Amino acid sequence: MLKTILILSCLGSLVACQKDQAPLAPKQNEAAWELTQTSSQGLFKVQLMCKHEPSVGPFQDCQLALENGQGQAIIDAKISIDGGMPSHGHGLPTAPVVSALDGQGHYRIDGLQYNMPGAWLLGLMIQTTAGQDKVVFSFEISTIEKAACAQPSHLPAS
Numbered sequence: 001m002l003k004t005i006l007i008l009s010c011l012g013s014l015v016a017c018q019k020d021q022a023p024l025a026p027k028q029n030e031a032a033w034e035l036t037q038t039s040s041q042g043l044f045k046v047q048l049m050c051k052h053e054p055s056v057g058p059f060q061d062c063q064l065a066l067e068n069g070q071g072q073a074i075i076d077a078k079i080s081i082d083g084g085m086p087s088h089g090h091g092l093p094t095a096p097v098v099s100a101l102d103g104q105g106h107y108r109i110d111g112l113q114y115n116m117p118g119a120w121l122l123g124l125m126i127q128t129t130a131g132q133d134k135v136v137f138s139f140e141i142s143t144i145e146k147a148a149c150a151q152p153s154h155l156p157a158s
Helices: 002-021 144-149
Strands: 033-038 044-050 062-068 078-085 097-100 106-110 118-128 131-141
Touching: 033 131, 044 118, 044 131, 062 118, 078 097
Parallel strands: none
Antiparallel strands: 033 044, 044 062, 062 106, 078 118, 097 106, 118 131
16 A cells, blocks of 8 residues: 555656646747846846746756846847855856857857755856946745756766
8 A cells, every 4th residue: 555655656746747847838039937137236237038947957048138228239248157055055066158149139048057946146247348247136946846857967068
């Protein structure tokens, strides 16, 4: 009897994992999860857009849209990215990079990954001819179930 309960429990978890891993169905060129924030000195408006909610394990598929204070796209920014979990005292498990995606103020984030649920910070240092400023996004990866369901990831080939 105990064996049957354990098997049914595992099957239920497996179904829940498959359900949770199904991507949200965004429309063409629309993010399923996004945050927008103005930089600390007000020089830039940054929109972080991801195809899926942040989760533990897989590399995140995210982009940035960058504008100046007048709402004009910034195409020549140098953006560095870092992050971590202040309450745990550690940073990101990877070293993500940001690169220009097009000539319309969009940038791609490569190599962004989270290794556990909890409260995360993701910081961007943005430098343009107009100056340098920072943005810090704060969010939570809240469910252990997502962590338990995550597929093991592999670093991209160098």
